[in-house]
Amino acid sequence: MAESTKQQVMEIRAGLSHALGVAENALGRARHDEGTAVTRWERIRAAAESRVRKLGAARDERLRSVTAWHDSELAGLAGAAAGAADRAAPGAAGETWSSWEPTPLPKAAELRIGRLLLPEPPGAGATEPERPGRPWQWEEGAEEPAPAPDVPALVQLLDHGHVVVQGDRKLGDDVVAALLLRALGTSTPGTLQVIGYDPEHLGGGLAGFAPLAPVRVLTFVAPNALGKLLDDLVGEVRRINETVLAGEFSSLRELHAATNRRPEPWRVAVLLGAGELNRHERTQLDRLLRTGAACGVHLIVHGLTVPPGPGIECVTAAPGDEARISSGGDLPVRLDPGPPQQTLTATCRQIAEAVAAGPAPIALDSLLPRPEQEWRESSATGVTAPLGDSPQGTRVLVSLSDYPPHALIAGPSGTGKTNLIYAWLGSLAARYSPAELAFYLLDFKEGVSFARFAPGRRDQSWLPHVRLVGVNVNTDREFGLALLRFLGAELRRRADAAKQHEVTNLAELRAEDPGGDWPRIVAVVDEFQVLLAGRDSVTNEAVDMLEDLARRGRSQGIHLILASQDVSGIEALWGRPALVAQFSLRIALPRARRVLAEQNTAAESLPRYHAVVNPDSGATEANQVVRVPSAGDRDRWSTFQHRLWRRLPKDSLPPRLFDGDTQPRLADSPDFRSLIADDSPAPAALLGETIDVMSRSARTVLRRAPGRNLAVLGTRTEEACAVLATAGRSLAAQFARDGARFSIACFDPDARAAAEALHARIPDCGWYDASNVDWLLEDAAAESTAAWPADRPHFILLYAADALPGGKAAGDQLRTVLRQGPERRLHVLGWWRGAGLLRDTLGGPSSRTDPIGAWVALDVHGSELAPFYPGAGAPNWYPRPWRALHFDRSVHRGAEVIIPYGVS
């Protein structure tokens, strides 16, 4: 038993020990599991925390970007609104008072009265703390969103409607003052008139604008005159509708946009508290509210109830954020303070001064049709173009046709005569193409006023209609004659064509010959009194030709415009009543005398920049007052001219420019350029440029015949050398290398350089001076008396022939050459430094002068030339710089003035 008990104990012990081992194992595993679980739990917890953090950051980031987007979107919209407002209210219309100054604008703008208070972005103000609050969520250095721009509160007045101010009286007064000042500051002085009605304060409400009263930019009506004011304004509206808009336009704004004209001022009536209106006043007010704005009549009403309506902006004046404008809906408005007193006074004074100085210029554009309408008119029966507006706002049209055919313009210096001509030509040039209308322009004034129409160094364009421009012609009256002769020739061409087609005037000729070149011609001669000054042959010929052109040009489409500072003193004109009568279109600038009829004094009281246009020889009933736009601005003119010029075909020729102040160049002479080396038996020596419409060269033909020598007379070395150089070069150009012989002899050291220069230009030319000229003369005298003419011509150019050395023997030889040489093809082209010295060479006072068949006189008086001039008289010649008198007895009836070619 004991054994079995022991056995049992052992078994139990073993069992217990086993159980203990198992339990310990289980405990160890459980502990391990617990450790694992704890680790896992901690990991999971850490991950969860990190995710929460990340989600928070992502949420914050998202929130931040949504806020930023919203802010920038709002700022963008506000910026766009501010930009639009800037465009709608540029310069003085929208500038804040701190930097405000008047800036007249080309068209009416909206006017600022305060600031629109746009909704604040949620990021701003109260919501600020919600911006990223944790340091890691806000990037260092990131830009704060820009503050929302200031969006002005604008109201429309000029060319749009009326403004009614209600609410706080004092703030309302500031609004009225701001509106008025901005309206005045954005319009050109004088183009806006203010009429004040202030029964309570008797004008005190507009006291700051008082400087405008003396110049009538501001007028007040009496407390009991509201009815009359409204009646007057209604009357203006009716007149403007009837005569200015005339059914063609629905408003002045439309008229302005279409024609660039603004013939009527804006009239702004400020009604400050009117009490009760009677029925008539109410009706008239309603009419104005309905119809005034189209005619530039606008009302600013303060302290009077006006029901809302189209075109009426209602401003509710209130402090803080309580103000409103009807076009702004519910958006609150913060009103600007009233304009600073100093700004107000200074601006009003400035405007008053400008108005007192006279009306502001009107731009040339107001005369021009739209570009797409240019060159549409036909000149078959005449040319008609506006010259400006009448004081009543209607356009004043000026015509040249069968009646009136020609115009006389007068205006004392500085009254705008040249400007009027520019404006008229511009107005015509825009309407008629160059095929319909051609201009010939001559200005006898010193200066270059017509030069703008021709290509210049700075601007290569020209006015396409212009065929001829003469500037600086004050000393070259002959150029006036040349123009008249040219027009006379054109008149004959037209008359012949008319005869051929059996018609009597240009309109019929054009109908019969549609392919012909028959533009109307308008020839303008500014300061034409210079042409008719003096009792000489130039004046006589000019008046005769003018009379003929004026009489017959009418039906052939040739129109003359003569302009002068003072026509009253032009004897040659008033001595020919028949001539004056043809100039039935009269244009008088302020204070012009005698151009209108005797009793017609309209020009005496004309304001600046105005003219009286009278198409009926100055009869008072035909007066039309016109305000002439300014055509003086070179840039504007140039833009206009370029536009027309670009329409010309590429190969169009520029107009002929005659500038009396510049020396022509031989190299530019078409006659010189066309010379060919054909060994002609009748070579022509060119001498200088003729004063002519075409740039022709004066010439003397040196054929084999007695007397075919040329003498240049006078002491002016440079000019004498220029004439001889032209003659020598042009002759040389007509011969092959051996075709002619040239010899140059020079006896004046001052001329030596020029003589040598010519010598260098002519191949194989002989050179002689005092030391060896005897060889030349001996040889030449022998040739001159030979039995047969030489086989080639010999041209002897003598510089200072009067200083020929060699005494009597040499003198005799030279005489022989002069008398007999030309028949044997020996020609002398000599320079004598005086007409008497030439006479001495020829053998003294009783000698014959016919060996000198042609001469060019420089500083030699007409009377000294008598022996070399046919008939009893002497040519009418007073020396003037760089001009010469040319006479060739084989072709001329009288001498002609020429311009030596510059040395180049």
Ligand SMILES: Nc1ncnc2c1ncn2[C@@H]1O[C@H](COP(=O)(O)OP(=O)(O)OP(=O)(O)O)[C@@H](O)[C@H]1O
């Ligand atoms: N209608 C106008 N509007 C604005 N400015 C004008 C107008 N007419 C003339 N002027 C200006 O007045 C000045 C004198 O004008 P303009 O040269 O045409 O006068 P004028 O009578 O031809 O004088 P002058 O004979 O001395 O040349 C110029 O500066 C010109 O720009």
